[in-house]
Amino acid sequence: MRPIFQTDYDQDIRLMRHRGYWWSYGTLLLLVLLAPFVVGSYLQSQIVFVFIYSIVGIGLLILAGFTGQTSLGHAAFLAIGAYTAGYMQRLGVPFLVYLPLSVVLSGTVGALVGFPALRLSGIYLVIATIAFGFIMEEVAARWESVTNGNDGMRVKPIELFGVTLGREGYSFYYLCLGLLILVLLLGLNILRSPTGRAFVAIRDSEIAARSIGVNLAVYKVVAFSISAAMTGLAGCLYAHKLSFISPEMFTLLLSLEFVIVILIGGIGSLHGAVLGSIFVVMVDPFLGYLKDDVPRAIGKLAQALGASNAGAVQDTLSAIGGAAGLKGAIYGVIIILFIIFEPYGLYGRWLKIRLYFELFPLYKKATFRRQKTYLKSERNR
Amino acid sequence: LLDFIQQVVGGVALGCVYGLIALGFVLIYKATEVVNFAQGDLMMLGGFFAYTFIDQLGLNYWIGFALAVLAMAAFGSLVERAIVRPILGYPQFSIIMVTIGLGFALRAVVGMIWGTDDLRIDTPFSSGVVHIGPLVLAYDKLSVIVATILLCGGLWVYFNKTRMGIAMQATSQNMLGAYYMGIPVKRVFSLIWAISAAVAGFAGVLLAPIAFIHTNVGFLGLKAFPAAVLGGFGSIPGALAGGLVIGVAETLSGFYLPEGFKDVAAYILLLIVLMVRPQGLFGLNLRKKV
Numbered sequence: 197m198r199p200i201f202q203t204d205y206d207q208d209i210r211l212m213r214h215r216g217y218w219w220s221y222g223t224l225l226l227l228v229l230l231a232p233f234v235v236g237s238y239l240q241s242q243i244v245f246v247f248i249y250s251i252v253g254i255g256l257l258i259l260a261g262f263t264g265q266t267s268l269g270h271a272a273f274l275a276i277g278a279y280t281a282g283y284m285q286r287l288g289v290p291f292l293v294y295l296p297l298s299v300v301l302s303g304t305v306g307a308l309v310g311f312p313a314l315r316l317s318g319i320y321l322v323i324a325t326i327a328f329g330f331i332m333e334e335v336a337a338r339w340e341s342v343t344n345g346n347d348g349m350r351v352k353p354i355e356l357f358g359v360t361l362g363r364e365g366y367s368f369y370y371l372c373l374g375l376l377i378l379v380l381l382l383g384l385n386i387l388r389s390p391t392g393r394a395f396v397a398i399r400d401s402e403i404a405a406r407s408i409g410v411n412l413a414v415y416k417v418v419a420f421s422i423s424a425a426m427t428g429l430a431g432c433l434y435a436h437k438l439s440f441i442s443p444e445m446f447t448l449l450l451s452l453e454f455v456i457v458i459l460i461g462g463i464g465s466l467h468g469a470v471l472g473s474i475f476v477v478m479v480d481p482f483l484g485y486l487k488d489d490v491p492r493a494i495g496k497l498a499q500a501l502g503a504s505n506a507g508a509v510q511d512t513l514s515a516i517g518g519a520a521g522l523k524g525a526i527y528g529v530i531i532i533l534f535i536i537f538e539p540y541g542l543y544g545r546w547l548k549i550r551l552y553f554e555l556f557p558l559y560k561k562a563t564f565r566r567q568k569t570y571l572k573s574e575r576n577r
Numbered sequence: 578l579l580d581f582i583q584q585v586v587g588g589v590a591l592g593c594v595y596g597l598i599a600l601g602f603v604l605i606y607k608a609t610e611v612v613n614f615a616q617g618d619l620m621m622l623g624g625f626f627a628y629t630f631i632d633q634l635g636l637n638y639w640i641g642f643a644l645a646v647l648a649m650a651a652f653g654s655l656v657e658r659a660i661v662r663p664i665l666g667y668p669q670f671s672i673i674m675v676t677i678g679l680g681f682a683l684r685a686v687v688g689m690i691w692g693t694d695d696l697r698i699d700t701p702f703s704s705g706v707v708h709i710g711p712l713v714l715a716y717d718k719l720s721v722i723v724a725t726i727l728l729c730g731g732l733w734v735y736f737n738k739t740r741m742g743i744a745m746q747a748t749s750q751n752m753l754g755a756y757y758m759g760i761p762v763k764r765v766f767s768l769i770w771a772i773s774a775a776v777a778g779f780a781g782v783l784l785a786p787i788a789f790i791h792t793n794v795g796f797l798g799l800k801a802f803p804a805a806v807l808g809g810f811g812s813i814p815g816a817l818a819g820g821l822v823i824g825v826a827e828t829l830s831g832f833y834l835p836e837g838f839k840d841v842a843a844y845i846l847l848l849i850v851l852m853v854r855p856q857g858l859f860g861l862n863l864r865k866k867v
Binding site: 260536 | 612663664670673678683689803844847
């Protein structure tokens with residue numbers, strides 16, 4: 197493997213470190229562009245969900261992964277984006293107007309949440325964002341003139357320049373893809389700018405950041421606002437993708453799902469948002485597979501082996517696969533396993549594999565060992 | 578006025594349950610700096626254990642109660658050993674997420690084992706009322722209040738008067754320092770998780786006559802957060818007081834305010850407290866030293 201020579205300080209912050217990136221990301225883009233013609237309509241629709249979750253994931257990564265402000269209330273921002281889209285559409289506002297509007301509105305609410313959050317950190321922030329999520333959920337359920345309350349709200353397909361973009365069509369797919377790439381570039385550019393470095397400084401040590409002149413209040417509010425705005429954008433797309441929204445979709449569970457996205461993807465890099473989204477979105481098809489195909493295959497195998505109770509075996513397995521709450525159990529177990537054994541997520545795993553081959557045979561496991569601190573730090577902040 | 582007092586008593590009973598859950602949070606947080614988001618689900622599990630012992634095995638109520646609490650204590654130390662100890666010392670975010678994951682897993686597994694129907698236990702307090710003047714108080718609510726007072730008194734004595742309790746306080750103030758002083762920090766952690774889970778189990782059994790035994794009971798744990806924060810996360814009387822305030826506020830807002838406020842009253846109160854006095858009512862105001 198050829199080493200990369202540094203000839204310029206700017207090289208460290210370039211979007212594309214070297215030519216190899218153009219090849220790999222270009223290939224990926226080509227694959228994603230061609231995907232809808234190859235995969236079936238179900239998988240295409242799942243990929244659209246991956247795009248939407250990725251947008252939220254990027255927003256949450258900027259807040260939680262890079263600024264260190266954990267939020268368990270992002271479903272509320274998603275709801276704001278979604279309901280803005282639905283309500284504005286009902287008023288007859290065109291898509292090109294209400295899309296930015298849902299971004300701006302969500303970002304504004306994000307900033308408003310960011311202000312009180314300035315005084316909070318650690319668990320208090322987590323609890324406050326949970327509370328915010330619950331309150332927004334209740335607002336969505338009770339403000340019936342706008343949200344239709346618990347009856348939910350139908351969202352018609354997007355009308356753009358006189359063309360209808362159906363939620364299953366190719367054009368919606370490309371719209372989501374385009375917006376994802378836009379958000380991705382925006383996120384990358386924020387993170388390599390002074391703003392992004394200020395975020396990282398805040399995450400690593402608030403006191404050190406303040407002592408070198410980072411204005412904590414401003415940057416925390418900005419981080420909240422950017423994160424909420426991206427989530428609002430995703431919310432607008434989410435509403436159109438589902439074509440029906442109601443308050444019970446935007447619960448704590450959804451916020452948790454978003455945190456799981458970045459946790460499983462890896463909180464060190466924006467790659468994590470996309471990898472984690474693929475994982476979380478694909479859990480559902482996987483569960484379906486577990487419920488139908490695996491028991492059938494095993495049942496057939498048992499039959500072939502001459503077992504007399506093949507049918508019973510198949511039914512039992514099918515019942516286990518289809519048990520209510522299996523998704524919750526899988527989420528729970530996966531969170532625990534990832535945090536204990538793979539704290540850097542899927543992207544961290546890839547980094548480890550890459551480093552293993554780059555340094556072969558000198559790779560050491562200790563390179564990625566986390567540091568433990570037993571001092572009391574959180575409470576006295 | 579009679580309505581008002583009736584509502585307040587109901588709120589106090591509910592608040593005691595919140596207070597007990599919050600007590601579980603606070604115990605673990607005090608000693609190990611870990612916030613256990615699965616506390617509500619531990620409470621739920623306690624209820625199901627009690628159901629198994631009392632209803633399915635047909636034991637006496639009190640024996641079943643004790644067995645359920647003991648089983649929860651064992652479960653708590655198992656949880657500590659298996660999933661909390663490996664990640665102690667890592668950022669708080671990791672630990673929060675692990676306990677959330679534990680909550681998910683518990684809810685799902687309990688749902689698979691016991692089903693998702695509403696279950697109930699026959700207790701000595703399930704029916705019957707006490708008349709105090711014009712007031713009518715139900716036994717089930719009174720039993721919660723009395724039991725909470727007893728339990729809190731016991732815990733207070735344990736933490737302030739016994740050797741192990743003081744060791745726990747030392748651990749909570751400085752883990753490393755306590756370790757240097759020869760306090761068995763690991764055992765303290767196991768024990769604190771056991772106690773906390775036992776308190777959760779206690780709350781779960783007490784709640785059984787008031788609410789049903791159901792997997793969603795764990796969500797009450799989320800209401801106990803405001804209670805813990807209100808009392809200043811880290812203070813045992815604070816947790817109880819916070820629980821009472823939240824319980825009463827919730828009941829009264831359900832009675833006097835328009836529909837919808839009941840569910841969010843606790844959270845609105847929480848946000849106000851966080852904005853005005855983030856260290857809570859009984860919290861210590863510690864400043865970070867560089």
